[in-house]
Structure formats: structure tokens, C-alpha cells
Amino acid sequence: NSVALSELERRRQELLELNLHLRREVEERFTSKNIVGTSSKIQDVRSMIDRTAESAVSVLVTGENGTGKELSARAIHYQSQRRSKPFVAVNCAALPESLVESELFGIEKGVATGVERRVGRIESANGGTLFLDEIGDLSMTAQAKLLRVLQEREVEWVGGRRPVPVDVRLIAATNKDLKEEIKQNRFRQDLFFRLNVIHIRMPALREVRSDIPLLATYFLRKHAKDLERDIQGFSQNAVKALMSYHWPGNIRELENEVKRAVVLTSGREIQVEDLSDAIVEERLAVPELESAMKSGEKQTLKDRVTTLEIQMIRDAMAQTDSDRRRAAKMLGLSHQGLLNKLKRYGLDN
Ligand SMILES: Nc1ncnc2c1ncn2[C@@H]1O[C@H](COP(=O)(O)OP(=O)(O)O)[C@@H](O)[C@H]1O
Ligand SMILES: [Mg+2]
Structure with missing residues (x-):
């Protein structure tokens, strides 16, 4: 029996060590050091997190999406004192209206026939961090209840008798313009002020194009290793194609693209031909940019201005879903001025 006991104790120690090891690994994986990029916008993000x-x-x-x-939310959590407590992520957009409240705040047994008792996600993040993704999609009722949680530091279960104290740090994320949502009466202003103590704005990938080679290489190493492929890098033209694409899906899309290319390429270097049609075509759609880059010659100031102009126009078009009036406004151009440029650069199809 004492043999069995010491064996049990040994197993317990082993598990504790394993646990500690895994925890360290997770903590390592999710600090701001893993946010790749040297552009000033990404540096600002890292320093805000720190x-x-x-x-x-x-x-x-x-x-x-995909920025x-x-x-970043995980980096904040794993660099905070709360790192050994849970990080609970909830996607508000994925919760059906009928379940939002019980899921977030908890529900008592028997509230409706057949309902089992369920601890809410807020409470399960106790001591740690609650990450509410797509918070712009939370219903007005749930917003009111959430505000209460933040003010009173307690949750009220659906059908619960008395509130339960909770200590959570809230990190919320959204791809919506919450100020606009407030104007449209879809988001509570008081909740917005509560959430917006610190604001971290993640740049779209096309705003930090200079980081594309670094990010692409980072994803190449990661996926080449996972897939056990010996791939060294990208051809110059492949890098240029990646750098001139407008990346509506941002870094997530870039990662998927690189992963796809790692699978498809037959050589030790990823070529333009290994990239998706959309990326290759977009590069070809801009002859000026193409020839300026291909020649490798010294670019004149005019070439560079043109290149920049084309990129900014494309970005504005992408950000506004090709709404020319809004794009023109964004660029500080008249509507006609934008139309002229679109025509000149062959971007008007
Ligand atoms: N700066 C970055 N460095 C490395 N990987 C990144 C970076 N930004 C995003 N990623 C990766 O891109 C993917 C999408 O990021 P995610 O945080 O889910 O975006 P979002 O929540 O904005 O949609 C994830 O796999 C993430 O690890
Ligand atoms: Mg997300």
C-alpha cells in the first residue's frame, strides 16, 4: 500500500511539473514578443500592450478581421499578474440571441423546463481575463447587464436569487465603428466609455506593408517546419506581389496564403506562380508599378509618387468596398478627381 502511495505521489509530482512546463510554454507563446512587425504602427501596439x-x-x-x-488580447493577459488564471474568449457574434445571457451570466436550474444549472463565462473567467470578441454585436439587453457587471463587480445569473461577486479584467474587440453604432442606437454610450479606457487600434495589413516580408517569412518558417518542407524563402517577384496586394483579410489571409504556397510549391523557393490568382492578377493590373519594380533601376520621384498614389487609391477602394464617393472623401479628392485617377491607372473596372 505504501508502495502504491509513493507511486501516486511520484505521479502527482510528474503532473505538477508537466503542468508548470505547459503553462510556461503558453505564457511564452502569447507575449507581445510574438507580435511580429517592425513598422512604427506595430511597435506602438506592442508598447501599448507592454x-x-x-x-x-x-x-x-x-x-x-485578421489584424x-x-x-493582442492574449498578450495582455499572459503579461499580466492574471496570467495563471483563466483567459476566457467569447465571440459575441457567434452566440444566438436566445443564449447570450445564460452563456455570459449563468443560468439557474429550472428557469425553464429542462434547464440545467450553468456557470456563465464571466464567472468562469474569475480572477483572470474575459475577452469579448465582436462586442459590437452584443444585444442592448446584454450590454445593460454587462455594464452592471463592470460597475458593481458582480454577476446576476438568469433566474438567480442573489448576485455573485466577480473579479475579471475585460478586454473587448470589435471591427465595427462603435461611435457610429452609438449614433444608430445600437450600442450604449455608457458601456463604450467603460470599455474604452485604453484603446488599441490594430493596423490593417495594407497600412504596414513594410512588415509583409518579415511576416511572410515568419509564417513560412512556421508552416515549412510543420509540414516538414525544406523551403528557404520567396523569389523577389513573389515578395513584390505579396507587398502590393491589398489584403482584405489582413494577417490571417497572409498566413493562409503562405501556408498554401508552402504546400503547392515544388522548389525550395516560393515563386509568384505558387501564389493565388487574385494576388498575381492584382499585381499585373498595375503596369506602372510593375515596370517600376521590375526594372530594378533607380526610381524617379515621379515613379515613387505614382506607386504610392496607386496603393493609396486601391487601399481606399478596398476599405470602402469600392464606394467611390467614400473613397474620394478618405483620400481628400473630389469625386471626379478620383474617377480621373481610377481611369488613368486602369483601376476603374
Ligand atoms: N503581428 C502578428 N504577428 C504574428 N502573427 C500574427 C500577427 N497578427 C496576427 N497574427 C496571426 O494572424 C491570425 C489572425 O489573428 P487574430 O488575432 O485572430 O485576428 P483578429 O482577432 O483581429 O481577427 C492568428 O493566427 C494570429 O496569430
Ligand atoms: Mg478574431
């Missing part, structure tokens, strides 16, 4: 991680203030992370909002 500066706010220690405190318990609410953080609002905004940005388009790294969740990655």
Missing part, C-alpha cells in the same frame, strides 16, 4: 498589461483597466481593441486583435 504598458497596460500590468494594470487591470479595460481595453478596447479595434481593427479589421491580430485576439493575439
